[in-house]
Amino acid sequence: MRPSSADRLAPAAPLIGTAGWSVPRTVAHRFSPDGSVLRRYASRFRAVEINSSFYRPHRPATYARWAESVPDDFRFSVKIPKAISHELKLTRSGAPLDAFLAEATCLGPKLGCLLIQPHQGTSWIARWRSASSRCCEGNTTDPP
DSSP states (O other): OOOOHHHHTSOOOOOOEEESOOOOGGGGGGSOSSSOHHHHHHTTOSEEEEOGGGTSOOOHHHHHHHHHTSOTTOEEEEEOOHIIIIISTTSSOHHHHHHHHHHHGGGGGGEEEEEOOOOTTOOOHHHHHHHHHHHHTTOOSOOO
């Protein structure tokens, strides 16, 4: 069941995060000293952007491991691959989108949102509306 418009627009506490989870040496003392860099990052922030997915795929097990290493209220924003947004320009992108979603959804409930970096000079808005509506309906198959 899809949430109602009122539910989707209900105020929520903002999540603050960065693009990537590196911890600069100059502020490392402000983070938990224990665990992986992601776990240390998650001790101070509640969200992060996975930018590397724009450049290369990640194994489902990698996404699952990342999800397991952060608190329950932590959220990941995952950038849609460049192959979909720039190379295919959101056309005939059903199969690559299915593959990407099969990976990224391994974050489970910690998947906060999908980000798109639009290709400059491309009339992408109509294509994105079509692709995103199919995605929300659970149907990423390219239209005939």
